[in-house]
Amino acid sequence: MSANGQDLIQGASGEWEVVIGLEVHAQVASASKLFSGADTSFGAPPNSQVSLVDAAMPGMLPVINRICVEQAVRTGLGLGAAINRVSIFDRKNYFYPDLPAGYQISQFKNPIVGEGEVEIELADGRTQTVGIERLHLEQDAGKSLHDQHPNLTYVDLNRAGVALMEIVSKPDMRSAEEAGAYLRKLRAILRYLGTCDGNMQEGSMRADVNVSVRRPGAELGTRTETKNLNSVRFVEQAIHYEARRQVDLIEGGGQVVQQTRLLDTERGITREMRSKEEAHDYRYFPDPDLLPLELEEEMIARIRSELPELPDAKRARYVAELGLSDYDAGVLVAEKETADFFETVAAGREAKTVANWVMGDFFGQLNRSGLDVADSPVSAAQLGGLLDLLDDGTISQRIAKQVFETMFQSGEDARTIVEREGLTQVSDSSEIEALIDTVIAENPDRVAEIRGGKDKLVGWFVGQVMKASQGKANPQLVNQLLRDKLLAG
Amino acid sequence: MSAGELAGLGIAEARRRLAAREISSAELTADCLAAVEAADALNAFILKTPETATEMAAAADARLARGDGGLLEGIPLAIKDLFCTNGIATTTASRILDGFTPPYESTVTEKLFAEGAVMVGKTNMDEFAMGSSSETSAWGPVINPWRATGDNSQRSPGGSSGGSASAVAAGLALGATGTDTGGSIRQPASLTGIVGCKPTYGRCSRWGVVAFSSSLDHPGPMARSVEDTALLLQAMSGHDPKDSTSADVPVPDFAAAIPGDLKGLKIGIPREYRVDGMPDAVETLWSTGADWLRAAGAEVVDISLPHTKYALPTYYIVAPAEASSNLARYDGVRYGLRVAQADVNDMYAATRRAGFGAEVRRRVLIGTYVLSAGYYDAYYLKAQQVRRLILRDFEEAFERVDAILTPTAPEAAFAIGAKSDDPIAMYLNDVFTVPGDLSGVPGISVPAGLSAEGLPLGLQVMARAFDEETMFRVAGRIEDAAGFDAKPAAWWRGES
Numbered sequence: 011m012s013a014n015g016q017d018l019i020q021g022a023s024g025e026w027e028v029v030i031g032l033e034v035h036a037q038v039a040s041a042s043k044l045f046s047g048a049d050t051s052f053g054a055p056p057n058s059q060v061s062l063v064d065a066a067m068p069g070m071l072p073v074i075n076r077i078c079v080e081q082a083v084r085t086g087l088g089l090g091a092a093i094n095r096v097s098i099f100d101r102k103n104y105f106y107p108d109l110p111a112g113y114q115i116s117q118f119k120n121p122i123v124g125e126g127e128v129e130i131e132l133a134d135g136r137t138q139t140v141g142i143e144r145l146h147l148e149q150d151a152g153k154s155l156h157d158q159h160p161n162l163t164y165v166d167l168n169r170a171g172v173a174l175m176e177i178v179s180k181p182d183m184r185s186a187e188e189a190g191a192y193l194r195k196l197r198a199i200l201r202y203l204g205t206c207d208g209n210m211q212e213g214s215m216r217a218d219v220n221v222s223v224r225r226p227g228a229e230l231g232t233r234t235e236t237k238n239l240n241s242v243r244f245v246e247q248a249i250h251y252e253a254r255r256q257v258d259l260i261e262g263g264g265q266v267v268q269q270t271r272l273l274d275t276e277r278g279i280t281r282e283m284r285s286k287e288e289a290h291d292y293r294y295f296p297d298p299d300l301l302p303l304e305l306e307e308e309m310i311a312r313i314r315s316e317l318p319e320l321p322d323a324k325r326a327r328y329v330a331e332l333g334l335s336d337y338d339a340g341v342l343v344a345e346k347e348t349a350d351f352f353e354t355v356a357a358g359r360e361a362k363t364v365a366n367w368v369m370g371d372f373f374g375q376l377n378r379s380g381l382d383v384a385d386s387p388v389s390a391a392q393l394g395g396l397l398d399l400l401d402d403g404t405i406s407q408r409i410a411k412q413v414f415e416t417m418f419q420s421g422e423d424a425r426t427i428v429e430r431e432g433l434t435q436v437s438d439s440s441e442i443e444a445l446i447d448t449v450i451a452e453n454p455d456r457v458a459e460i461r462g463g464k465d466k467l468v469g470w471f472v473g474q475v476m477k478a479s480q481g482k483a484n485p486q487l488v489n490q491l492l493r494d495k496l497l498a499g
Numbered sequence: 500m501s502a503g504e505l506a507g508l509g510i511a512e513a514r515r516r517l518a519a520r521e522i523s524s525a526e527l528t529a530d531c532l533a534a535v536e537a538a539d540a541l542n543a544f545i546l547k548t549p550e551t552a553t554e555m556a557a558a559a560d561a562r563l564a565r566g567d568g569g570l571l572e573g574i575p576l577a578i579k580d581l582f583c584t585n586g587i588a589t590t591t592a593s594r595i596l597d598g599f600t601p602p603y604e605s606t607v608t609e610k611l612f613a614e615g616a617v618m619v620g621k622t623n624m625d626e627f628a629m630g631s632s633s634e635t636s637a638w639g640p641v642i643n644p645w646r647a648t649g650d651n652s653q654r655s656p657g658g659s660s661g662g663s664a665s666a667v668a669a670g671l672a673l674g675a676t677g678t679d680t681g682g683s684i685r686q687p688a689s690l691t692g693i694v695g696c697k698p699t700y701g702r703c704s705r706w707g708v709v710a711f712s713s714s715l716d717h718p719g720p721m722a723r724s725v726e727d728t729a730l731l732l733q734a735m736s737g738h739d740p741k742d743s744t745s746a747d748v749p750v751p752d753f754a755a756a757i758p759g760d761l762k763g764l765k766i767g768i769p770r771e772y773r774v775d776g777m778p779d780a781v782e783t784l785w786s787t788g789a790d791w792l793r794a795a796g797a798e799v800v801d802i803s804l805p806h807t808k809y810a811l812p813t814y815y816i817v818a819p820a821e822a823s824s825n826l827a828r829y830d831g832v833r834y835g836l837r838v839a840q841a842d843v844n845d846m847y848a849a850t851r852r853a854g855f856g857a858e859v860r861r862r863v864l865i866g867t868y869v870l871s872a873g874y875y876d877a878y879y880l881k882a883q884q885v886r887r888l889i890l891r892d893f894e895e896a897f898e899r900v901d902a903i904l905t906p907t908a909p910e911a912a913f914a915i916g917a918k919s920d921d922p923i924a925m926y927l928n929d930v931f932t933v934p935g936d937l938s939g940v941p942g943i944s945v946p947a948g949l950s951a952e953g954l955p956l957g958l959q960v961m962a963r964a965f966d967e968e969t970m971f972r973v974a975g976r977i978e979d980a981a982g983f984d985a986k987p988a989a990w991w992r993g994e995s
Binding site: 062065066067068069070071072073074101103105107110111112113161163165291293294295297298299300301 | 582583589591596599601602603605705706707708709710712713714740741742743744820821823824826827828830832833834841843844847867870871872875879
């Protein structure tokens with residue numbers, strides 16, 4: 011990494027700078043498609059969610075789905091972007107069996123959302139701004155299934171016509187890490203906004219990555235576009251490979267050719283899909299079936315007023331109002347589910363203690379079980395109940411950790427477990443004194459050592475008494491009483 | 500009562516007799532079906548639907564008996580085969596839709612049937628409505644019932660709604676639906692001596708009408724009188740949320756707007772609507788028409804629509820551009836014709852080569868060309884700019900006048916095959932109708948006289964967008980004054 015915070019690639023002939031831009035296709039969270047009433051839920055039987063419009067039957071016409079428009083506006087506002095009061099839907103013409111009309115309805119020259127920006131945080135604590143060039147609405151295509159028959163292709167149109175937001179970044183990223191951070195941040199923002207579920211495995215978010223290399227500060231090089239990457243890891247993999255490939259190519263006397271490439275995820279390499287010469291002429295023109303989309307000011311104002319608190323604002327608030335460290339706040343806001351979980355537990359409780367529990371025992375258990383926050387067997391309310399028992403002295407810190415593990419296995423409330431297993435902390439001094447007296451009587455040598463000045467042995471006695479109480483004795487009380495008996499006398 | 504007498508009734512008159520129970524829809528429909536059967540020589544129908552018609556007529560009679568008949572209860576109509584009809588094959592006169600039966604009903608036919616109309620069949624037309632002679636149909640040309648005096652050669656009814664025009668002119672149905680993209684309702688109406696109306700763009704829904712050129716396609720009615728045409732338009736009109744270009748405006752009582760003189764109205768005569776080689780009869784009829792309107796109380800003034808000469812070239816960029824995209828869905832994948840090949844691109848090519856006729860292929864190629872990278876700005880974008888100028892011509896003219904009077908077509912019905920090898924000559928037939936499609940203003944063709952050869956000629960009335968009422972009133976005065984009652988000799992009857 012260079013002094014200005016950019017990652018450079020070391021080539022045989024010197025340093026190279028990687029320039030990266032992302033086009034992210036995010037499926038709009040909406041019950042029905044962009045121009046039809048057909049259902050959009052994932053995993054339905056093939057061709058069970060296809061309207062006459064989606065199948066491009068003769069004489070069928072598209073009608074814009076207001077919800078999808080609102081979601082695009084919401085996303086634009088969440089990205090701090092310009093909302094274009096008038097935008098135009100165009101037809102992108104090409105033949106493909108899973109594109110029923112022979113054209114995709116998209117927005118070419120006049121997108122619904124203009125320039126905006128996203129703040130990203132990097133591992134070394136740097137933050138950086140990535141510019142958004144535009145966001146436009148378009149239809150998804152269907153799916154060609156090549157594995158259903160030895161020499162026929164089957165087509166599933168369930169996805170055909172589903173609304174996508176294509177979010178185009180500026181070429182502002184200089185490393186795979188930055189691209190990964192951008193994609194994660196964008197995903198978090200969309201999920202906070204509720205405009206895309208961000209589920210990359212199901213294809214709700216896909217990225218096309220534009221990569222070029224140049225000498226630091228020189229003119230932009232020729233770029234390649236690696237398409238359809240559905241995880242942050244694949245995006246990073248594609249960038250690493252492409253950057254190195256391009257540097258090696260140029261240094262070997264070759265030239266980068268503008269082309270579309272695909273990532274072979276098993277081998278971690280990219281392959282040419284089609285070159286510029288083979289590129290389609292999409293013959294874009296305004297869709298005459300649709301009027302220009304005009305947005306009402308009051309709709310934009312309403313959506314703006316309903317915007318949720320987004321990760322950057324939430325993080326700042328956790329630091330300023332809850333006294334969390336910037337690091338802890340960053341971890342807690344990274345995923346909407348985590349932030350929601352944290353805030354539910356922290357309501358009326360001590361934020362730092364809650365943060366420690368969420369990030370410590372809670373995350374630890376989730377990681378070990380391979381679960382997401384949403385699938386946690388312990389609800390936020392249940393974790394809160396546990397922390398209340400800790401706070402009012404009913405159980406000790408140690409018992410609390412033990413109870414939490416049980417909760418995670420069984421899904422039971424903390425109180426149920428504590429009562430059933432008799433784990434209530436002993437704070438009755440006569441009961442504890444009896445235990446202390448027994449331990450003192452059994453260890454006269456160590457008592458003598460303490461009285462001879464080895465104060466540190468008190469800790470050993472605390473451990474013995476706790477052990478004798480099976481962990482239930484209030485450790486502060488044990489400590490206090492032991493000191494009284496061993497040191498005062 | 501002789502055969503064809505009921506089928507020859509006007510819609511308004513048939514409604515009166517049906518309501519009075521003097522006749523039944525079953526009788527009326529049977530008479531039309533018999534006329535259709537006897538008129539195979541006209542090749543006006545791609546599909547006859549006698550069973551459907553008989554059932555619909557019986558249902559109409561039941562409703563009439565209960566006294567709850569709709570606006571068109573029991574009236575037999577012919578439906579252009581561009582309108583999708585639920586459960587009834589729809590081909591748009593193309594082999595590409597071989598075997599296609601829509602599982603849905605177009606909004607316009609839905610509205611007509613909801614008002615009680617009876618469908619006698621699906622009419623022949625130019626393939627995908629691309630043509631001005633109804634000769635490009637995969638099922639062969641439509642024949643005009645009219646013949647020139649002393650000449651038995653077959654004439655074209657014009658197009659693309661030629662089957663509907665011939666059916667109405669020959670008394671096979673009381674009215675018909677058509678679509679007008681460059682003149683496809685008005686020009687055949689003129690060539691067959693009937694009334695045809697292209698309403699304002701957005702007045703009639705395009706949902707379920709097979710698309711040719713989305714921004715130019717206008718569904719509309721064809722009938723034998725101005726009043727009948729107004730009644731049909733009444734039933735066909737209205738906002739349709741399923742068509743984003745459908746206008747959310749009230750539908751007035753069009754027929755009620757017809758009576759009355761033209762006092763206080765100004766009628767424009769556009770000086771650009773004179774073309775080289777236009778027959779004297781057309782020129783004379785036009786000035787006679789102006790005299791009729793003057794006599795009815797209107798003030799007639801000369802106007803200019805300066806961009807008229809660019810209308811046809813503009814049209815022949817915009818319409819093919821949209822068509823090239825609209826017709827991309829006919830790819831052999833989901834419905835209609837498929838010519839199987841091992842490779843999908845070969846399948847597309849083979850299917851579309853076999854499925855589309857020469858004129859459709861020509862327009863798809865032109866459209867693909869004008870939208871291509873490097874040509875878009877010079878052709879499509881320029882055409883859109885000129886289109887706006889043409890619209891502005893009309894807007895400025897309608898600041899001065901209330902309606903515009905022109906000939907509908909530059910000539911009477913031409914012989915079958917006369918223009919088949921000369922696309923430009925064919926396209927010129929729409930020179931007076933294309934501007935109305937490009938601007939979206941309503942226009943109507945009214946039969947007003949006969950040519951020197953004894954063939955019908957129409958006059959066109961155009962009006963402001965959504966002012967069909969003025970258009971109908973002016974058309975009504977032309978109809979009154981012309982007193983056009985000529986009928987074609989029924990040479991086709993008995994042939995089959």
